[in-house]
Amino acid sequence: METAPLKITELVLRDAHQSLLATRMRTEDMLPIAEKLDQVGFFSLEMWGGATFDTCIRFLNEDPWERARALKKKMPNTPFQMLLRGQNAVGYRHYADDIVERFVKQSVEVGINIFRIFDALNDFRNIETAVNTVKKCGETVEGCISYTVSPVHNIELYLKMAKQLEEMGSDIICIKDMAGLLTPDVTKILVSEIKKSSKLPIHLHTHATTGLVGMNMQCAIEAGVDMVDTAISSLSMGTSHYATECIVAGLKGTPRDTGLDLNLLEEINDYFTEVKKNYAEFESDFKGVDINILKSQIPGGMISNMENQLREQNALDKLDEVLKEVPRVRKDMGYPPLVTPTSQIVGSQATLNILTGERYKVITKETRQCLLGNYGKLPAPIDEELMSKVSADGKVTDCRPADLLEPEWETVCKELGDKHTSEEDRLTYALFPKVALKFFETRGKPQPKPVATAPAQSGASAPAPAVATAPGGSAVYSVRVNGKDYTVEVSTGGAMSSSPAIAAAPAPVSAPAPSAGSGSPLVAPLPGSIFSMKCKEGDAVNEGDTVLVMESMKMESEVNAHQSGTIQTVLVKEGDNVQTGDELVIIG
Numbered sequence: 001m002e003t004a005p006l007k008i009t010e011l012v013l014r015d016a017h018q019s020l021l022a023t024r025m026r027t028e029d030m031l032p033i034a035e036k037l038d039q040v041g042f043f044s045l046e047m048w049g050g051a052t053f054d055t056c057i058r059f060l061n062e063d064p065w066e067r068a069r070a071l072k073k074k075m076p077n078t079p080f081q082m083l084l085r086g087q088n089a090v091g092y093r094h095y096a097d098d099i100v101e102r103f104v105k106q107s108v109e110v111g112i113n114i115f116r117i118f119d120a121l122n123d124f125r126n127i128e129t130a131v132n133t134v135k136k137c138g139e140t141v142e143g144c145i146s147y148t149v150s151p152v153h154n155i156e157l158y159l160k161m162a163k164q165l166e167e168m169g170s171d172i173i174c175i176k177d178m179a180g181l182l183t184p185d186v187t188k189i190l191v192s193e194i195k196k197s198s199k200l201p202i203h204l205h206t207h208a209t210t211g212l213v214g215m216n217m218q219c220a221i222e223a224g225v226d227m228v229d230t231a232i233s234s235l236s237m238g239t240s241h242y243a244t245e246c247i248v249a250g251l252k253g254t255p256r257d258t259g260l261d262l263n264l265l266e267e268i269n270d271y272f273t274e275v276k277k278n279y280a281e282f283e284s285d286f287k288g289v290d291i292n293i294l295k296s297q298i299p300g301g302m303i304s305n306m307e308n309q310l311r312e313q314n315a316l317d318k319l320d321e322v323l324k325e326v327p328r329v330r331k332d333m334g335y336p337p338l339v340t341p342t343s344q345i346v347g348s349q350a351t352l353n354i355l356t357g358e359r360y361k362v363i364t365k366e367t368r369q370c371l372l373g374n375y376g377k378l379p380a381p382i383d384e385e386l387m388s389k390v391s392a393d394g395k396v397t398d399c400r401p402a403d404l405l406e407p408e409w410e411t412v413c414k415e416l417g418d419k420h421t422s423e424e425d426r427l428t429y430a431l432f433p434k435v436a437l438k439f440f441e442t443r444g445k446p447q448p449k450p451v452a453t454a455p456a457q458s459g460a461s462a463p464a465p466a467v468a469t470a471p472g473g474s475a476v477y478s479v480r481v482n483g484k485d486y487t488v489e490v491s492t493g494g495a496m497s498s499s500p501a502i503a504a505a506p507a508p509v510s511a512p513a514p515s516a517g518s519g520s521p522l523v524a525p526l527p528g529s530i531f532s533m534k535c536k537e538g539d540a541v542n543e544g545d546t547v548l549v550m551e552s553m554k555m556e557s558e559v560n561a562h563q564s565g566t567i568q569t570v571l572v573k574e575g576d577n578v579q580t581g582d583e584l585v586i587i588g
Contacts, residue, residue, distance in 0.1 A: 007043035016231035022282040034074035049083030057439040072111035079113040086127035118144035123376030125400040143170030148337035180207035191223035201226035211289035325350040334378030373397035519588030
């Protein structure tokens, strides 16, 4: 029986506000309490990764690298922890090894000590580069098992994963229950069995969404778990995590007493109770318990967020159908765990299946890439009929996906030229090119407080007042069906965060009447900005060709020609903001 004090990782500066406040907490609200947080004696403090990096530059006009530095100055004694999406770093696609290596090294430079590294598919080839780089830097690797439930996921498989993580060089094994799917019995068995087969410490990360979190924590503690993730009580529960004070109070006087000071935690909680009021407009509506997640396996606040968005689009009658379709799509796609980016891929495909009235009538670019093995190896066989629609020859990528990528760093340096030469700016640009350029223009200038018109990614469940976290979050997908626009929000599960996959928007089913000459306008299938133009006036295009790419709340969506012809008029340029139905180009 484990008798060592239980160690606590505090999540208030990352996953807690990512889950409840759309990742919007500003550094200025973190710094005043930093010294008190440093006094507590936490095992670690998670303050980076997931959607925080993206949100800083996209919404808050803050440099995430500077946030880490400023916090480390105030908290020299507490190890800093971050969530790293393996080959995705803190972005939403696989980056070349040179980018991942440089990102890890620079993260160490600004004060990150413990790297929690995961892959959405548990394909550990996708975390090799990150793990090896952290080890070379002399910091701590916390290798993750992304926990999910399916006919092919079982204790035996998770034990094999734990062994793999140990052999790869992990210093700690994390059970990452991003959707809150654990039950007490499974928690006890899983922790106990990994303890028997591995000498590494075990760290439990789970969410409170199903209401079982307290029982799960107790079972993990009894089974000998070494560390648990918690959040200070004012930013706990709901789609967030179990309250720090509850664990500290509950273990007081027992062999596993954390030794943490409840009075100090109370002061910290009082501070965040007031800070939380600054972000009321971003607060998630989901504050209770949703046991249905155990059945649907939909992570975080995805159900409540989808409900809100469907109601706004007068499509609430489709909610039950979409919720039932998500597990079916997941099964067809080989039971991927639902975490950034797979939660968005599965969620958007399920929504399209329902709103188009035909399963897989439209297959998103990400669904296609996932099925073709370009995100890694799926856990189970793929539905044959679906696979036949995606690949004529049935061939899939069987190597590590990043092996197909050319080095990117030299290109990044050339594109930025002499304007932004620091390692950090170049990395920011490498991860989020368009967003970074806009951020560089506004950095240092006073900005208004964020308004609730655009949600961030959320690891467990980001509220989305209007139209996108994540891994890690929520993402908004808009589709036009028979001339009617639908908007559906899908929340990522887990800490991730997460943040969103790039969603490929289908071409409009039917174009509106011509607005110029004999040409027919191609209209925007969703609100957003013009990310890049793929055509110019005079170009010949075939139906289905990509004519431009839109960005809508971190998602890049290909907009395809609705008919063959010639580009007569280009009505938009890169950077323009457009609404659903706005005319983009005229094809004649």
